[in-house]
Amino acid sequence: MIHQYQNNGYNIVLDVNSGAVHVVDKIAYDIIESLEAMNSLHTPETLREDDTYQYLLERFGQVYGEEDIRDVLEAVIELTEAGQLFTRDIYEDYIGEVKQRKTVVKALCLHIAHDCNLACRYCFAEEGEYHGRRALMSYEVGKKALDFLIANSGSRRNLEVDFFGGEPLMNWKVVKDLVAYGREQEKLHDKHFRFTLTTNGVLLNDEVQEFVNREMDNVVLSLDGRREVNDKMRPFRNGKGSYDLIVPKFQKLADSRNQQKYYIRGTFTRDNLDFSNDVMHFADLGFEQISIEPVVGEETDLYAIRESDLPQIFHEYDVLAKTMVERERKGEGFTFFHFMLDLEGGPCVAKRLSGCGSGTEYLAVTPWGDLYPCHQFVGQDEFLMGNVDEGIVKPKIADEFRGCSVYSKEKCRNCFARFYCSGGCMANSYKFNNTINDTYDVSCEMERKRVECAIMVKAALADSL
Secondary structure, three states: OOEEEOOOOOEEEEEOOOOOEEOOOOOHHHHHHHHHHOOOOHHHHHHHHHHHHHHHHHHHHOOOOOOOOHHHHHHHHHHHHOOOOOOOHHHHHHHHHHHOOOOOEEEEEEEEOOOEEEOOOOOOOOOOOOOOOEEEEEEEHHHHOOOOOOOOOOOOOEEEEEEEEEHHHHHHHHHHHHHHHHHHHHHHHEEEEEEEEEEOOOOHHHHHHHHHHHHEEEEEEEEOOOHHHHHHEEEEEOOOOOHHHHHHHHHHHHHHHHOOEEEEEEOOOHHHHHHHHHHHHHHHHOEEEEEEOOOOOOOOOOOOOOOHHHHHHHHHHHHHHHHHHHHHHHOOOOOEEEHOOOOOOOOOOOHHHHOOEEEEOEEEEEEOOOOOOHHOOOOOOOHHOOEEEEEEEOHHHHHHOOOOOOOOHHHHOOOOOOHHHHOOOOOHHHHHOOOOOOOOOOHHHHHHHHHHHHHHHHHHHHHOO
8 A cells, every 4th residue: 555645845755655755856756656556566576567558658657758767667676676665554454363362451542640730621521529538548449550550561671650640749748749659569579660741731740850850760741832822721710810920830840850751742733723832832842742632622612623624734744844944954953743753763563553552551540449441431331441449340351342443434445544543532423423443533533634734744854964
């Protein structure tokens, strides 16, 4: 399967199954496109057949020279022999093994606080309540959660724990105590905890910063962009904006971490479809690790992204990609999370096929110790898998998530981006289709555009070397 597109003056050819990317001239672009249309499965032998050359000669002889056509065909044959063009999808052969593999739990999202000091208008957690009641996780429940993780992690040494909310800093003492407990358990069980924290920054201070820099492998800092954008969607409960209080704290924390191991993370809505300006606002504030993601809302939500918004969103990604290239060339570059692609190695086969590992390798824990497939399923009774006292009591839920892959979703089979998004978010699929084995179409369209832009950025920067 071949995907071709043109962006920012580059002719780009992606061999979907191998992941090989080729930046080509116009004649190669046209010939590869014609070969893909002529036959969906090529081998070096079929490409060498005289009929192939004659077909190309009849198609392009009036536009390109015979010698140029033959040279391009020979190059295509060479790349096909090298497994970089017209490759076969071998991954479906592994899907049975992926479904049957014995998975271990490697990560927990600890809902340390079902409470929040902001009233974000798009919050899927309902200001931290998650369809339930306000609550703070006790040390005892958190301790059992870490014990559960260790007991179910098999031989895996590196374990991940994200302190999440609501707002985790509203339960700061328990966060610190659980980190201390985790460090004790590392020595006893030959494990290593990678702790992360997601915070809105309201309660961030020097003491928190010092602890975070010592103990947290990563920090996610929630901010939506320009002052007017952020304060409309992320106000305090009295309606007052949060931007002016939070931004200096985030700048200080990012600098104290040498602009590494953190993300400034925003959400864009219909109210700021010009979100490339928010990304650049972050960059101008000095942040170098940036993520801005589309809101996911009901069709009745005025702020929700609609299909009609996609052309403008695509334009914004194009603008952002071009601007990133320009800034990088001037030595003012930054990282944008959704444009991060590993074109050399990439994720393992299981990851490429089935994604984030929710419900199998990754679980969310409520303040009272219930286990769910991920934070977005919390509060939905049909996805309650067990608790930290008894463990997983509904293994069929895990089995269902384990069987979810790019091959269980019909829309993924012919999508060029399937091995980058691994089928997309299962929670969004369930939200819009009442099954985890489908896709959220608007999100898919955006993901395809992000992949195209990310590859273009890589091509442009390689061209600068």
